[in-house]
Amino acid sequence: MTIEAKLRDGGLSQSDVVNLKRRLFLKRGLSLSALTLLSGCEITNTGPVDGFLRMISRMNDGVQAALFRPNKLARTFPESMVAPEFRFNAQYGADSVPTINPATWRLELAGAIANKQPWTLEELRALPQTSYVARHVCVEGWSMIGQWGGVPLRALLEKVGADLSAKYVMFRCDDPINYSSGWDVASALHPQTILCLTYAGRPIEPKFGAPMRLKSTVKLGFKQPKYITSIELTNDFRGGYWEDLGYNWFAGV
Amino acid sequence: MNAQSEYVILHPRVVPYAHWCWALGVIILIGSGWQIYNQEPIFAFFTFPSWATIGLGSYESAERAHNDIGLAGALLWHFAAMWLLFISLTVFVIYGFVSGHFRKHFLPIWPSQVLADLLAALRGRLDHRLGVRNAVQKLLYVGALLLMLLMLWSGLVLWKPVQFEEIGVPLGNYEGARYVHFFGMAGIVLFIIVHVALTLLVPKVLPPMITGRARRSAVAVQAQGDA
Numbered sequence: 001m002t003i004e005a006k007l008r009d010g011g012l013s014q015s016d017v018v019n020l021k022r023r024l025f026l027k028r029g030l031s032l033s034a035l036t037l038l039s040g041c042e043i044t045n046t047g048p049v050d051g052f053l054r055m056i057s058r059m060n061d062g063v064q065a066a067l068f069r070p071n072k073l074a075r076t077f078p079e080s081m082v083a084p085e086f087r088f089n090a091q092y093g094a095d096s097v098p099t100i101n102p103a104t105w106r107l108e109l110a111g112a113i114a115n116k117q118p119w120t121l122e123e124l125r126a127l128p129q130t131s132y133v134a135r136h137v138c139v140e141g142w143s144m145i146g147q148w149g150g151v152p153l154r155a156l157l158e159k160v161g162a163d164l165s166a167k168y169v170m171f172r173c174d175d176p177i178n179y180s181s182g183w184d185v186a187s188a189l190h191p192q193t194i195l196c197l198t199y200a201g202r203p204i205e206p207k208f209g210a211p212m213r214l215k216s217t218v219k220l221g222f223k224q225p226k227y228i229t230s231i232e233l234t235n236d237f238r239g240g241y242w243e244d245l246g247y248n249w250f251a252g253v
Numbered sequence: 254m255n256a257q258s259e260y261v262i263l264h265p266r267v268v269p270y271a272h273w274c275w276a277l278g279v280i281i282l283i284g285s286g287w288q289i290y291n292q293e294p295i296f297a298f299f300t301f302p303s304w305a306t307i308g309l310g311s312y313e314s315a316e317r318a319h320n321d322i323g324l325a326g327a328l329l330w331h332f333a334a335m336w337l338l339f340i341s342l343t344v345f346v347i348y349g350f351v352s353g354h355f356r357k358h359f360l361p362i363w364p365s366q367v368l369a370d371l372l373a374a375l376r377g378r379l380d381h382r383l384g385v386r387n388a389v390q391k392l393l394y395v396g397a398l399l400l401m402l403l404m405l406w407s408g409l410v411l412w413k414p415v416q417f418e419e420i421g422v423p424l425g426n427y428e429g430a431r432y433v434h435f436f437g438m439a440g441i442v443l444f445i446i447v448h449v450a451l452t453l454l455v456p457k458v459l460p461p462m463i464t465g466r467a468r469r470s471a472v473a474v475q476a477q478g479d480a
Contacts, residue, residue, distance in 0.1 A: 045310040045311075045314035045315060045317065045318035045319070045326060046314075050318055050326075050329070053326075053329035053330060053333050054329065056329075056332070056333040056336070057329055057332060057333075060332055064413075067413065067416050068416065069416055072415065072416060072418075074415040074418070075415075075418060075426075091320075135414070135427060137414060137427060138293075139324070139328070140292045140293045140324065141289065141290070141292060141293035141431065142293050143427050143428060217415060218415055218416075242325075245318075245319045245320050245321070245325060246318060246319045246325040246326070246329060247319075247325050247328070248328065248332065252413065252415075252416070253412075253413060253414050253415045253416070
């Protein structure tokens with residue numbers, strides 16, 4: 001009979017208890033030595049180390065901006081390769097995604113933009129649309145091919161008289177965690193960066209950001225917010241939800 | 254003056270510098286890479302034990318600092334250590350070609366010689382003189398160098414599958430590069446195991462890799478005066 005079984009059914013003898021104590025002692029000893037061994041890793045999330053690593057991450061932002069090719073289009077694929085059911089990924093479950101009324105939804109414009117008149121969904125749909133089949137790459141390591149359609153962000157920014165010499169674009173969202181993400185303007189003006197309204201030819205579903213999300217081929221997935229309600233052009237550096245938590249800010253692919 | 258006659262330069266300074274940059278950089282890259290792998294395993298049945306990874310810290314501290322289960326910390330380490338490898342590898346490869354180091358010490362590698370030296374080593378009869386690399390060593394070192402270059406290549410493709418799309422094609426683009434990066438890592442881990450085991454068997458090779466120097470009497474005649 002194992003000690004575990006005796007523990008469960010009762011009937012532990014004196015020697016069993018001693019045995020258990022020895023086991024616990026050994027286990028503690030092992031964890032302690034493992035901790036000493038890994039002290040180099042346990043410092044990971046402390047202020048100075050995390051701060052130093054984040055500083056290098058900011059340096060990498062500069063390197064990525066220098067490597068960015070504004071006119072380099074990502075590879076596109078035939079429609080037959082589009083995933084029929086795309087992978088859902090969010091900080092909250094699929095059952096708590098916001099359901100936004102498309103009739104009352106507005107896209108607010110802020111910052112260095114001449115015409116800040118909010119946009120309705122109908123107005124966005126009336127603009128010239130584009131669509132592509134491309135690979136979506138997640139910071140977690142997975143990737144998937146999908147088909148996204150909508151308004152090129154560049155077209156909208158030019159239409160509303162945005163100051164394209166500004167440094168940053170900030171996207172803010174109406175979701176349970178007040179998601180947001182700040183971009184460099186060059187990536188925002190890339191031809192494959194769109195205000196996405198459709199997936200595989202149909203309006204995007206609530207769990208993928210309905211009524212409007214950002215879609216791009218030049219950034220990782222977490223830089224492409226869903227449920228966007230405002231766009232701001234600014235020269236002040238803007239982080240974002242995951243960026244402020246230590247994920248790389250530029251996150252270009 | 255006396256020290257000069259007693260010691261010879263076994264490794265030109267760049268060699269130990271590069272070696273220890275790689276040792277540190279590669280260990281951080283492997284440890285943090287394992288943690289990154291665990292977030293989205295290529296093989297559903299296989300993940301790395303978190304005590305062997307770098308960047309998680311603990312689940313509590315990762316959640317506090319990054320609101321995740323260790324990915325951000327691991328990515329921060331990975332994309333910092335990549336510079337250590339990138340710079341030391343670039344400097345060493347340029348040095349190796351320009352100075353003739355590769356030509357002199359690594360090439361040529363004849364398969365027959367590798368086989369002969371391997372058999373001799375297994376019988377315990379391979380003479381190990383400082384300053385002379387046998388064919389098995391040459392093959393291992395060139396292999397490790399090429400593996401590091403492959404990791405750099407596939408790493409660039411994973412980092413920038415769109416900006417570096419052209420160099421991604423031979424590796425099977427983003428998804429292909431994930432496999433190349435994984436198996437390249439496995440190859441480097443194998444190399445490290447063999448490399449450390451051999452160093453433990455012949456510990457006299459370790460001090461020169463730190464100081465760059467060795468006693469003249471311990472160094473093979475043909476390597477004396479060599480830089």
